Amino acid sequence: xxxxxxxxxxxxxxxxxxxxxxxxxxxxxxxxxxxxxxxxxxxxxxxxxxxxxxxxxxxxxxxxxxxxxxxxxxxxxxxxxxxxxxxxxxxxxxxxxxxxxxxxxxxxxxxxxxxxxxxxxxxxxxxxxxxxxxxxxxxxxxxxxxxxxxxxxxxxxxxxxxxxxxxxxxxxxxxxxxxxxxxxxxxxxxxxxxxxxxxxxxxxxxxxxxxxxxxxxxxxxxxxxxxxxxxxxxxxxxxxxxxxxxxxxxx
Amino acid sequence: xxxxxxxxxxxxxxxxxxxxxxxxxxxxxxxxxxxxxxxxxxxxxxxxxxxxxxxxxxxxxxxxxxxxxxxxxxxxxxxxxxxxxxxxxxxxxxxxxxxxxxxxxxxxxxxxxxxxxxxxxxxxxxxxxxxxxxxxxxxxxxxxxxxxxxxxxxxxxxxxxxxxxxxxxxxxxxxxxxxxxxxxxxxxxxxxxxxxxxxxxxxxxxxxxxxxxxxxxxxxxxxxxxxxxxxxxxxxxxxxxxxxxxxxxxxxxxxxxxxxxxxxxxxxxxxxxxxxxxxxxxxxxxxxxxxxxxxxxxxxxxxxxxxxxxxxxxxxxxxxxxxxxxxxxxxxxxxxxxxxxxxxxxxxxxxxxxxxxxxxxxxxxxxxxxxxxxxxxxxx
Ligand SMILES: Cc1cc2nc3c(=O)[nH]c(=O)nc-3n(C[C@H](O)[C@H](O)[C@H](O)COP(=O)(O)OP(=O)(O)OC[C@H]3O[C@@H](n4cnc5c(N)ncnc54)[C@H](O)[C@@H]3O)c2cc1C
Numbered sequence: 001x002x003x004x005x006x007x008x009x010x011x012x013x014x015x016x017x018x019x020x021x022x023x024x025x026x027x028x029x030x031x032x033x034x035x036x037x038x039x040x041x042x043x044x045x046x047x048x049x050x051x052x053x054x055x056x057x058x059x060x061x062x063x064x065x066x067x068x069x070x071x072x073x074x075x076x077x078x079x080x081x082x083x084x085x086x087x088x089x090x091x092x093x094x095x096x097x098x099x100x101x102x103x104x105x106x107x108x109x110x111x112x113x114x115x116x117x118x119x120x121x122x123x124x125x126x127x128x129x130x131x132x133x134x135x136x137x138x139x140x141x142x143x144x145x146x147x148x149x150x151x152x153x154x155x156x157x158x159x160x161x162x163x164x165x166x167x168x169x170x171x172x173x174x175x176x177x178x179x180x181x182x183x184x185x186x187x188x189x190x191x192x193x194x195x196x197x198x199x200x201x202x203x204x205x206x207x208x209x210x211x212x213x214x215x216x217x218x219x220x221x222x223x224x225x226x227x228x229x230x231x232x233x234x235x236x237x238x239x240x241x242x243x244x245x246x247x248x249x250x251x
Numbered sequence: 252x253x254x255x256x257x258x259x260x261x262x263x264x265x266x267x268x269x270x271x272x273x274x275x276x277x278x279x280x281x282x283x284x285x286x287x288x289x290x291x292x293x294x295x296x297x298x299x300x301x302x303x304x305x306x307x308x309x310x311x312x313x314x315x316x317x318x319x320x321x322x323x324x325x326x327x328x329x330x331x332x333x334x335x336x337x338x339x340x341x342x343x344x345x346x347x348x349x350x351x352x353x354x355x356x357x358x359x360x361x362x363x364x365x366x367x368x369x370x371x372x373x374x375x376x377x378x379x380x381x382x383x384x385x386x387x388x389x390x391x392x393x394x395x396x397x398x399x400x401x402x403x404x405x406x407x408x409x410x411x412x413x414x415x416x417x418x419x420x421x422x423x424x425x426x427x428x429x430x431x432x433x434x435x436x437x438x439x440x441x442x443x444x445x446x447x448x449x450x451x452x453x454x455x456x457x458x459x460x461x462x463x464x465x466x467x468x469x470x471x472x473x474x475x476x477x478x479x480x481x482x483x484x485x486x487x488x489x490x491x492x493x494x495x496x497x498x499x500x501x502x503x504x505x506x507x508x509x510x511x512x513x514x515x516x517x518x519x520x521x522x523x524x525x526x527x528x529x530x531x532x533x534x535x536x537x538x539x540x541x542x543x544x545x546x547x548x549x550x551x552x553x554x555x556x557x558x559x560x561x562x563x564x565x566x567x568x569x570x571x572x573x574x575x576x577x578x579x580x581x582x583x584x585x586x587x588x589x590x591x592x593x594x595x596x597x598x599x600x601x602x603x604x605x606x607x608x609x610x611x612x613x614x615x616x617x618x619x620x621x622x623x624x625x626x627x628x629x630x631x
Contacts (some may be wrong), residue, residue, distance in 0.1 A: 186262065188303075188313035188319070
């Protein structure tokens with residue numbers, strides 16, 4: 001069984017500084033998207049039960065080669081990287097084209113393709129669905145549990161008011177939510193072995209892709225303004241009332 | 252000159268930080284009050300290979316050197332200096348076996364220790380001596396292919412965990428000090444109740460009683476009469492652990508003070524607006540940064556320096572500076588907290604008590620200065 005996990009390189013959100021409500025990205029260390037890490041953990045958990053090989057797929061600039069070690073340390077067996085400077089801030093439709101082309105190109109045909117529900121930086125939540133559409137594969141979103149069987153998977157979807165259990169034939173695309181698991185902390189030995197795991201690196205033109213106009217320009221990216229309400233309460237009762245009226249408790 | 256961490260080092264640091272923040276920090280106060288560390292913490296650290304970071308892969312270690320070890324230790328020391336003390340004393344004991352042990356000794360003792368299933372100790376101090384090997388009273392008497400050990404060892408870290416103990420004893424025949432490997436809890440080995448220390452709670456400190464402990468002659472470490480060089484080099488490596496634990500304390504002081512300066516308000520403004528608090532925060536940042544680079548460099552030197560005297564000097568220099576700065580930093584952190592800093596509800600109180608530990612262990616600060624100046628001036 002071949003599981004591919006698509007993971008996006010993003011700036012470490014905990015280390016981004018905000019200046020004049022603008023995020024400062026300079027000199028911020030790179031990491032992989034937090035929900036992508038949940039997707040990887042889900043893949044590794046399946047691998048621990050069945051015979052499976054986990055491949056990380058990532059498209060981005062040359063830094064990805066180093067950043068992906070994080071995924072290789074956390075249990076992926078190998079990686080497949082599409083590297084080009086133009087892929088750094090690529091728009092979702094372009095990223096989806098690139099990933100779909102890479103998936104088609106892979107020697108070991110993927111049975112299960114996992115994504116995080118949204119990326120850690122933009123959270124547009126489009127890439128998984130777009131890849132499924134391009135490859136004409138079934139897709140299940142909002143996965144909070146995945147059970148793989150013979151040629152199919154049973155996926156629990158966590159929706160706003162209910163849980164839905166669906167069966168999907170493989171190969172399929174599944175996008176997972178953060179609550180699906182808790183990603184493991186890699187051991188020191190696994191971290192040191194990460195760099196020695198197999199990796200395949202391709203350039204976009206090897207996949208017959210033209211990345212002209214791939215970049216989006218961000219015109220404005222502002223931190224939300226939080227207005228403190230400065231409500232003064234004189235008793236616990238008043239506090240409870242205030243919190244209830246804000247729908248923070250007692251829903 | 253390159254001050255960047257490699258990706259691997261960055262990930263090791265992050266793994267240690269995540270484990271510390273997720274599992275140790277939330278029970279930091281509990282560890283302090285109960286003076287013990289839950290076994291899940293020890294086994295969790297073992298699974299992440301934190302007991303074997305600097306040791307060779309062929310003996311079960313991670314093979315990542317002391318330069319990675321200091322990065323992890325800083326994070327553990329920041330969450331709980333008791334946890335860091337266990338790792339530090341363990342690495343000191345195991346380090347002696349890794350440097351001076353025979354192939355058989357290394358194969359026998361290191362793999363389980365690197366996984367944290369066994370925890371190593373190093374025993375020099377006795378009721379009658381903490382700095383002077385000439386005064387060692389524990390005896391080793393050769394009987395055929397065995398040695399018989401008798402004596403009391405004081406203030407021994409990790410004495411209550413199973414695993415190997417590197418022990419300094421005086422050979423009755425020659426009067427020379429020799430190092431031996433003793434398996435803790437063998438026949439004739441017993442321990443006291445843990446000492447109640449001012450700080451570093453959870454880091455277990457006990458006395459050891461040896462009563463006719465019989466060990467095979469092959470458990471001699473290094474050579475007969477080689478105890479002093481093993482002690483000196485071992486302690487130099489040990490100072491890498493003590494320094495990085497203290498660096499963790501500096502980091503904790505810095506983080507707690509910054510947090511409080513932003514949270515605590517006077518007339519609706521955070522106290523960080525006051526010039527006095529600003530000076531305190533800047534002082535903490537300076538102390539932390541200076542100590543950090545000294546400790547990271549010491550980790551690098553532990554991996555690369557060949558001359559034991561030079562290394563002894565560098566280790567003494569860093570240990571003295573960083574441990575003293577941790578005391579200063581914990582005091583500043585307490586000042587930022589005002590009276591709240593004196594209360595057990597705040598971490599500042601624990602950091603303050605922990606801070607005095609580093610400057611006393613493995614030689615008090617003045618003794619470190621004697622080593623540093625002795626090497627620089629070429630005079631003992
Ligand atoms: C948390 C903790 C963990 C420890 N872990 C271990 C362990 O795992 N193994 C172990 O063996 N020990 C351990 N110890 C013991 C510790 O290493 C000794 O206590 C320390 O070396 C000092 O010895 P001492 O207390 O006997 O002081 P002493 O050696 O008696 O020193 C007392 C004072 O006299 C001064 N002094 C001593 N000799 C000289 C001299 N020649 N010239 C000038 N001044 C001198 C010292 O600087 C000091 O100020 C631990 C202690 C603590 C607190």
